[in-house]
Amino acid sequence: MAMQVKNRFYAYSGILFLLFVGATMHGCGDVDTREEMPDQVSFNFHIRPILSDNCFACHGPDANKREAGLRLDTEEGAYAALKENPDKHAIVPGKPGESMLFARISSEEASEMMPPPESNLKLSDFDKQLIRKWIQQGAEYQPHWAFVPPQKQAAPENGHPGWSDHPVDRFVFTKMRANGLQPNPEADKAHQLKRLSLDITGLPPSPEEVRSFVEGQRSWEEMVDLYLSKPTYGEKMALLWLDIARYSDSFGYQNDNIRTQWPYRDWVIHAFNKNLSYDTFLTWQLAGDLLPNPTKEQLLATAFNRNHKITEEEGVIHEEYRVEYVLDKTNTFSKVTLGITMECAQCHDHKYDPVSQKDYFSLYAFFNNTPEKGFEGGAGSPVRAKTPLIWVEEEDTQDILSFVNHPDTARVAVSIMQDLPDSIRPTRVLDRGLYDAPTGEPLLASTPAVIKPFDGDLPRNRLGLVQWALAPDHPLTSRVFVNLIWQEIFGAGLVPSAGDFGMQGKLPTHPELLDWLAVDFRENGWDIKQLIKRIVTSATYRQSAVIAPDHLEKDPENVYLARYPRKRLHAELIRDFVLASSGLLVPEIGGPSVKPYQPEGLWEASSSGRGELNIYRQDKGNKLYRRGIYTFIKLTLPPPALLIFDGSNRDICQVSRNRTNTPLQALALLNDPMVLEASRVLAENLTQSGDSPEDAIEEAFVRVLCRFPNQAEKEALLAFFQEELERYSDDRAAATELLTAGEYPSQVHETPERPAALMQVIVALYNLEETLTKT
Incomplete structure (x- = not known):
């Protein structure tokens, strides 16, 4: 059966190529990598990244690894007299010629140059001149941008005629214009609707x-509200959070x-569908x-x-693993x-961020007071959770835990959080x-002061910790979550390194927009649905994904969002897309996890499973x-079906x-x-409905591509169908065998050649790049 489909590869290739060319447009050309010297050099956006990449490992926050007593991550350290030469200073503001930092990075002598040759690090001539100009302009240090509470600046004036x-859009266009770009026109309605449905519900x-929106019977805002109200919204949002929560069905x-x-997974879905505010959502967990x-x-929420x-x-x-569990909780938070x-900072002071090992274990102290054990019992235990735990009873699901899909009368144990009582x-x-x-x-439970000192009036437990994180002047919590939502929608966050807002992280591409959204999110009651609606109702979101040659040349990575990014669906959503578009999807929400098709022998060939997980x-x-x-x-x-499309393996907290x-991905499809x-x-x-081949192919196309085919596409698909029909008419046994795929009845x-031929057309449609890509 599989070999039969593999042998159709060349038959598919022609139709796939034709449709691919019709659906996409790519430019080509060399990228202009020339850099321009800024008029005003910023420590945060120009200098700190150079120093962090090249200098902080030896001259940064980690005192144990600091060379020559020189610290360059603070102005006090950089301006101070050098330990080995008190008459000299690493940086003399306004005087690059007297600054030893500039002298050492400019030196050609191996014994003098910095970074030293053995480090395999090297500053470009542009970096050196940037540092020189910064010193000339006064060498002003600034607090790291992410450690300063966000401010809601007024959105800039709209400078593009017809732009929203x-x-x-006002923030985005300002960046576009500064980089010589203009926004793409609006995408056609079918493409817009597909991306919206996938982003909000995870389903096509x-x-x-499609017909009602394309024909103008429903407005864009009506479609946004419709999808946000569907229970499938909670399932789509939960997928992101379960990666963060490292949810799995085995101990690991x-x-x-x-x-x-x-x-717990059922609760996450329920919380998103209920639109539990993010501050409550985080506090409960x-x-x-x-x-x-x-x-x-x-x-139940504390199972997080x-x-x-x-x-x-x-x-x-016992103690080794108990400590591992506390470390995991600390790192996840x-x-x-x-x-x-x-x-x-677990093993030493952080090399790049101003976080000491003492800071790390002071934060660790918030999670170090649980009665859980490093080892509680072997794999033969019938209780599928570790203490502290709660039991979800059948009567619970008739009352406060009604969202839990409890399929039988058995009690279910869930590991939760608890502190030592006395x-x-x-x-x-x-x-x-x-x-x-x-x-x-012994350390007092506390937080890194560089981020925000811990308020002494708060309880020094996890409740106080989350209240600290949700304080109005906290610089990170709202920024981090807003960035995750932006990443889910556009494929990359406004801070591209979603898990690292520190010195080694990527700088925000649109810092003013990030801060505006972060403050707006908090001011509007941490309303997650409102945040999503605000983003997807923008013209930025509704742009065409067609790549114009000048866009590709000026902004190949689409940093400035002058087009909608083409991104393949997450692994789970590929499965959802195929099942939903074919009519096979069972819409039941929640309940115990299921075991779909998987290549035979994988578990059996591994020694990693016991009991129910052995086979x-x-x-x-x-x-x-x-x-x-x-x-x-x-x-x-x-x-494997998830991993092959980059699904999370869930063993640690993963934010992207x-x-x-x-x-292998093509072979899998x-x-x-x-x-x-x-x-x-x-x-x-479609064959059973009695439609003509033309009508059946068009219906399949709309289901799978979520748009109407053009004439060339209709003709190509019909020709492919006729080719397959002739082949199976000559070999009905092959058609009959093909129609045994899967376990669905x-x-x-009487004439299997027609559904077999149509099946091959649909397989081809599922293998189009456009199908499983947000366009």
Whole structure:
């Protein structure tokens, strides 16, 4: 069966090429990489990145690695007399000729030049002149931009005739104009609707929705509100958050077995659909158990803290793994709220950010007071959660936990968060981060002062910590979340390094817009749906994705957003797209995870599973057609159908996914049983309806491409259909065999050649670049 489809590759290639050329437009040419010297040199945007990349490892925040006592990340250190030569200074403001920093980076002598040759680092001539001009202009240091609370500046005046007056567009156009760009025209309506539906619900628009919008029966705002109101919105948003929450269905170490955290996943979906404000959403997950008289829903939300890997291996050292769990909680909190690589300070002071090892373990102290154990029991335990835990009972799902899809009468255990009731576990700095090397005096739970000092009036527990993170003058929490939402919609954040807002992170491409959105989000009650609506109602979002030659030359990475970015769907959404467009998708929300098709023998060839996870037992019936978010994730061997399209392996907090293009992805789409089955079922249904081949092909096209075909596309697809029809008319046995793809019941066909030919057309449509790309 698979070989039969592989042998059709060349038959597909002609039709795919024709449609690809019709659907895309690419420019070519050399990129102008010449840099212009700015009139006013900024420490934050010009100098700090050079120093951070080339100097801070030896002359930065880490005192243990600092060379010659010289510190360049602070003005006090840079202006001070040199330890080895008190008559000299690294930087003399206004006098580059007297500044040893400029002398050393300009030197050609191996013994004098900086960075030293053995570091394999080298400043460009432009970098050197930039530093010289900065010193000449006074060498003014500035606080790191991300550590300064965001300010809501007035949006600039609209300078483009006909361009939207939307606040987002006014900020975006200002950047475009400064870089010699003009915005793309608006995309055609069908493309706009497809991207909107995928961004908000993760599913393609129905043919009826396409027709009603294209024909003008519904406005853009009506479609936005429609999709935000659908329960599928919660599933789409949960996909992002489950990567952050490192949600999985197994404990994760070598002696791996099933765990039942899925009611937490159901809660996340419910919280997004309910439009729980982000401050409440975050508070319940980080500290719901510390609220006055917490409800069972608030306790369930704290499972966020317990989704980390947990060992079930005999013979481990209890304290070693308990410490690992606390480290994971600390790092996850830092990444999702602060966007800072705090984990770099576990073993030593941070080399680039002004965060000490003491700062790290002071933050760690907030999470170090839980009664959980490093090892609680082996893989044979019938309880699929570790203490502290709660039981989700059947009666709970009739009341406060009604959103939990409880399929039977069995109780379900979920690991949650809890603090020691009568004492506080002492926290000390761990020398080199080692669990058995505590040093110094016990630390008070606290936060890095460089970000925002901890308010002494707040309780020194996780509830106080989240209140600190949500304070109106906190510089990072709202910025980090707004950036994640922007990244989900445009493929890259306004800060491209979504997990690193620190010195080594990427600078914001539109800093004023980022701050405007961050403050606006907080001022409007941390309303997530309103934030999304504000972004997708902008003209920036509705632009065409066609790449004009001048855009490609001036802005190949689309940093300045003069076109809509073409981005392939996330792995789970590829599955969802195929199932939904074919009519196979089962819309049930929540419940235990399911095991769809998977190549035979993968689990059995691995020694990473125990008990239920030793052998892969594929599900049957409707469970085969659930959304990708419900696919069972075994941490030690994640689903290959997801990994091949860059799905998260969920073993750590992940705020962004890679995007790769490999031949394996093309082979997967041509041979995946799910794609073949979906194509077969759609072809059978369209054939059964009695439509003509032309009408059937057009209906399939609208379902899969989410737009109407043009005449050339109709003719190409019909010719391909006729070619396949002739082939199967001469070989009915091959047609009959092709129509056995998948486990969904097949229809009886007196003339199998027609559905078989149409099936091949639909497989070709699913393999188009346009199909699984937001355009």
